[in-house]
Amino acid sequence: MRKVSVSKIRDTVADLCLKANFELREDVLAAIRAAVDNETEARARRILESIIENARLAKSKRLAICQDTGIVVVHLQLGQNVSLTGGSLISAINEGVSRAYMTGCLRSSVVGDVRVRKNTMNNTPAVIHTEIVKGDKVKITVSPKGFGSENKSAIKMFIPTASDEEIEDFIIEVVKKAGTGACPPVILGIGMGGTFDEASLLAKKALLEPVGSSNPKPHMAKLERELISKINSLGIGPMGLGGKTTILGLRILDYPTHIAGLPVAVNVSCHATRSAERTI
Amino acid sequence: MIKITAPLEKNVIKKLKVGDEVLLSGVIFTARDAAHKRLSDLIKKGGRLPINLKEAVIYYCGPTPPPPGLPIGSCGPTTSSRMDRFTPELIKLGISAMIGKGDRSEEVRKAIKNNKCVYFLATGGIGALLATKVKSASVVLFKDLGTEAIHRLEVKDFPLIVGIDSQGRDIYAKAKWKSE
Ligand code: SF4
Numbered sequence: 018m019r020k021v022s023v024s025k026i027r028d029t030v031a032d033l034c035l036k037a038n039f040e041l042r043e044d045v046l047a048a049i050r051a052a053v054d055n056e057t058e059a060r061a062r063r064i065l066e067s068i069i070e071n072a073r074l075a076k077s078k079r080l081a082i083c084q085d086t087g088i089v090v091v092h093l094q095l096g097q098n099v100s101l102t103g104g105s106l107i108s109a110i111n112e113g114v115s116r117a118y119m120t121g122c123l124r125s126s127v128v129g130d131v132r133v134r135k136n137t138m139n140n141t142p143a144v145i146h147t148e149i150v151k152g153d154k155v156k157i158t159v160s161p162k163g164f165g166s167e168n169k170s171a172i173k174m175f176i177p178t179a180s181d182e183e184i185e186d187f188i189i190e191v192v193k194k195a196g197t198g199a200c201p202p203v204i205l206g207i208g209m210g211g212t213f214d215e216a217s218l219l220a221k222k223a224l225l226e227p228v229g230s231s232n233p234k235p236h237m238a239k240l241e242r243e244l245i246s247k248i249n250s251l252g253i254g255p256m257g258l259g260g261k262t263t264i265l266g267l268r269i270l271d272y273p274t275h276i277a278g279l280p281v282a283v284n285v286s287c288h289a290t291r292s293a294e295r296t297i
Numbered sequence: 298m299i300k301i302t303a304p305l306e307k308n309v310i311k312k313l314k315v316g317d318e319v320l321l322s323g324v325i326f327t328a329r330d331a332a333h334k335r336l337s338d339l340i341k342k343g344g345r346l347p348i349n350l351k352e353a354v355i356y357y358c359g360p361t362p363p364p365p366g367l368p369i370g371s372c373g374p375t376t377s378s379r380m381d382r383f384t385p386e387l388i389k390l391g392i393s394a395m396i397g398k399g400d401r402s403e404e405v406r407k408a409i410k411n412n413k414c415v416y417f418l419a420t421g422g423i424g425a426l427l428a429t430k431v432k433s434a435s436v437v438l439f440k441d442l443g444t445e446a447i448h449r450l451e452v453k454d455f456p457l458i459v460g461i462d463s464q465g466r467d468i469y470a471k472a473k474w475k476s477e
Pocket residue numbers: 083084085162163164165166198199200287288289373374375421422423
């Protein structure tokens with residue numbers, strides 16, 4: 018067993034929270050640059066250019082890319098040969114989040130109770146997903162998730178004989194309903210299969226995949242391509258003001274499912290899709 | 298590019314047309330969900346508001362805290378439609394303009410038209426860039442709300458687009474993805 022101290026995990030989470038909030042992902046930035054070159058609407062180009070300028074300023078001034086610094090979603094891949102030492106893993110993660118948000122001047126956007134709605138003032142607790150994997154490493158991915166886009170997410174339990182068109186229509190409808198609220202151009206994570214919960218988690222994980230990458234299965238990759246082109250032809254454009262650029266990227270992650278079902282989850286994210294990862 | 302200064306005079310507002318790109322300077326006040334709710338509760342109770350909203354420009358924004366040496370942190374707009382349920386009563390109190398992102402309800406559009414106000418769009422997700430347009434910031438009300446407190450901001454050349462003008466013309470009216 019390899020010993021890993023939870024304090025190391027705490028420090029890593031803190032670092033990654035800062036990095037994710039200050040430095041726009043290279044793949045996202047590349048997709049925005051490509052969109053500028055492809056865009057024909059003058060206003061849409063100006064908005065996309067301001068997004069690039071914003072990323073430059075955020076990084077150099079250590080300012081949050083977006084003031085909605087999100088609720089922090091932490092994905093842990095924990096090697097089964099790792100022995101965690103030094104206290105509670107969950108507390109360590111939350112301490113890392115709290116430290117980053119307090120010292121990094123990030124916004125506290127978490128309320129402790131969904132109905133009482135009192136701000137916890139340190140952006141904890143995080144939402145934590147843990148997966149036990151082979152090996153003796155710990156991979157930590159931190160993804161601050163804004164709620165303008167999260168609020169537009171949806172899941173639908175299709176019947177097994179649903180056609181590609183029905184699935185596409187559902188996903189396109191989600192983007193239309195999201196409208197301006199998700200700060201288009203958007204990025205979509207799609208989870209297909211598993212169960213109600215698994216499809217949602219896959220959709221969230223799909224947002225961590227590099228923009229521009231595709232599902233290894235040819236029929237899934239085809240669906241990704243078709244959806245991207247259909248969504249871009251909606252004409253929503255940056256901030257909903259028209260243009261060719263409605264979506265920057267879309268990834269499907271899939272999993273086997275039950276003979277009676279076909280869950281499809283759509284996690285909507287924005288042009289400020291943020292994440293950072295490190296393996297220790 | 299049209300340059301305007303807050304507080305906005307009625308004849309300035311009248312000249313703004315939907316789609317115009319403007320640079321706003323002067324004083325604006327932040328308020329988002331929780332502050333709107335509190336203002337609305339105070340209005341319902343019939344008391345005097347602890348803040349004068351006459352001719353105020355309201356910015357739907359919950360900024361990040363200021364890093365050392367800067368007046369404010371990242372400060373982009375939040376989704377305006379969540380404020381729609383409170384907006385007509387604030388317009389009645391005399392606010393002159395709102396800044397946010399996204400489309401508004403028909404009720405809000407009508408209230409804007411009837412009271413000759415204006416709704417501006419700011420680009421969402423560029424809060425770091427917008428922070429460079431803020432010259433000073435201070436909390437003036439509801440401090441306990443943290444980021445949702447009402448902040449007074451002094452801005453210089455804050456980039457905006459007219460979303461709904463004083464004649465009630467809406468930039469999103471013709472958006473085909475909306476009507477379908
Ligand atoms: S949707 Fe994204 S870019 Fe827009 S305000 Fe929320 S986090 Fe920021």
